[in-house]
Amino acid sequence: MTFASTSQRSVENRVSPIFLVLAATFVASGWALGTGWGNAGIGVFLFVVAGWMVSLCLHEYAHARTALHGGDITIGAKGYLTLNPLKYGHVLLSFVLPVIFVIMGGIGLPGGAVYIERDRISGRLKHSLISAAGPLVNVAFAVVTLLLVGGGWFEDPDMPATTGDGGMYVHSALPSALAFLAYLQVTAAILNLLPVPGLDGYGIIEPWLSYKTRRAIAPYAPYGMLVLFALVWQSQVGQWLFDLTMRIFDLFGVDGRYMGVGYELFRFWN
Template identity: 90%
Template sequence: MTFATTDRRSAENQVSPIFLVLAAAFVAAGFALGSGWGNDRVGVFLFVVAGWMVSLCLHEFAHARTALAGGDITIGSKGYLTLNPLKYGHVLLSFVLPVIFVIMGGIGLPGGAVYIERDRISGRLKHSLISAAGPLVNVVFAVVLLVLVGGGWFENPELPATAGEDTVYVHSALPSALAFLAYLQVTAAILNLLPVPGLDGYGIVEPWLSYKTRRAIAPFAPYGMLLLFALVWQSQVGQLLFDLTMRIFDLFGVDGRYMGIGYEMFRFWN
């Protein structure tokens, strides 16, 4: 019985081959861009999509791991510790829609969901930390990417120059791809920390609200992300988000035009 339990726990923690394929695609596309191999525009698209998917898996894994530490011992049996994107909620809502949001609007909106048995977890602070763990992954991802771009990493003057629509050139497509992926991570962190029902920002504050308030807000949770996307895409909120993100880029010494070139190249079909 001991061996059976050990084998089961080992399987629950085994990294999914799907995640490994995504990570390998991310690294391979980055290597191709950095070495000048293949079509840069297609390479940027593959690099950003694979990187975005990897970050979504890590985002949900952080929620799950924190919930496990908080007391929900059912997390492992649900497959949440395997980093398998197929285990995180509905595939369409969890991963397809966020990628479509990136393609349509060039913004990072969170996707995925781990179903945590909250009644197994005691203490409001633990519940808030579980919700905060996911956006923290996006913050760390963004910081690493911005440091790489701001520090001039992966610039290769031996490669042909890549042009943006404003005729600003960079030596390699890879820094621009990194900058655009960083932009997605920053926007995802900012938006996901907003106290909008259905998003992690609301999950952080929800434990501290009265039962009556939580009951009144609950019916709106399924529509929070879609409403937020509509506001960002069709209103002044989008410009405010862009301006705030560019201020963060400035803090790391990253020229926002890198991001613009990365987004232009990402849309290779134009």
Template identity: 80%
Template sequence: MTYASTGQRSAENRVSPIFLAMAGIFLASGLALATGWGNDRLGVFLFVVAGWMVSLCLHEYAHARTALAGGDITVGTKGYLTLNPLKYGHVVLSFVLPVVFVIMGGIGLPGGAVYIERDRVSGRLKHSLISAAGPLVNVAFGVVTLLLVGRGWFDNPDVPSTVGELEYGISPLPAALAFLAYLQVTAAILNLLPVPGLDGYGIVEPWLSYKVRRAIAPYAPYGMLLLFALVWQSQVGEWLQEGTLRIFDLFGVDPVYPALGDHLFRFWK
């Protein structure tokens, strides 16, 4: 029984080959961009999509790992600790829609979270921490990428970005990193808003009265789509962009970098 239990726990924590493949694409495309090998636009697309998918897996993993520490021992048997995107609550909500949002609007918006058995977790603070763990991954990812770009570690005048016959004075890798950072920052900002269905609401929900939570519950499935519509079709989108670029300024990153990264990313245009 001891060996079986140990083997089961090992399998529950084994990193998924799917995640390793995504991480491999992320690193390989980054190396190609750094060395000027291949098509810049395709390379930026692969780098950003793979990096975004990796961050989404880590986002959901953080929820699950914090829930495990809080008392929900079922997250392991559900496969949430393997970083396998196919094991998370809803593949379409958690991964397909966020990638579609990136392609359509150039914003980062994490989708549905893992299914946590909240009755196994005691204490309002633990519930709040479980919800906060995911967005904190986006914050950390954003800070690291902004530091890399802001310090100019990947600027290489010998490897300029090229689109057709046009040549830009910025290397493709820092441009791609800046656009990926833009996605991470927007994801953190949006997901920390107290909108039903998003992690920001999950942070404050345990502190609300039962009556308020019951009244809001029917609207939770539509919160993410409503927020995307507001960002896409209203002044909210401009406010989000302005706030994000102010954060970029704090790290000394010129707005030209994410703009070029976005331009290169849309290779189909």
């Protein structure tokens, strides 16, 4: 019985090969950008998409791991601790749509699809921490990437990024890619911490609301993310988000042009 239980826990915590492929792609494309190997645009695209997917997996993992310690012992059996994106409840919401949003508009809009059995968890603070765990991953990613770019890591004046027609950018490809990835992480953290139904920001405050209020808001939760994206995409909200993100870049001493170069390279098809 003990052996079987130990073996089951080992399987539940085993890192998925899919996640390892994503992580390997992230590292390999970063190495290619740092050494100037291959096409810079394709390299930045692979680096950013793979890095974004890795952060989304870790985002969902953080929710799951915190829920497990909070009392939901069903988390492991659902495969949430394997970092396998295919195990999450809505691959479309958690991974496909966020990647499409990045490609369409360069916005880090997160999804969320870890099904937690909330009735197994007691205490409002635990519920809030479970919701906060995911965005904190994005915050950590943002801090690390901004520190790397702001500290001048990987910048090589002798190896500026090049365009497909032989033109050159001001900055090197790898720090530019890191800056664009940092931009996605910052925007994801800001948006996901807003108290919008369906996002983690609302999940943080929801346990503290009255039962009547939660019941009234519940039907609108599935549409919160799409409405938020529409606002960011079509209104002044998007400019406010950009300005706030650039202010955060300034706090870390990161030139916004890094992000601009990274975004241009990312859209290599243009």
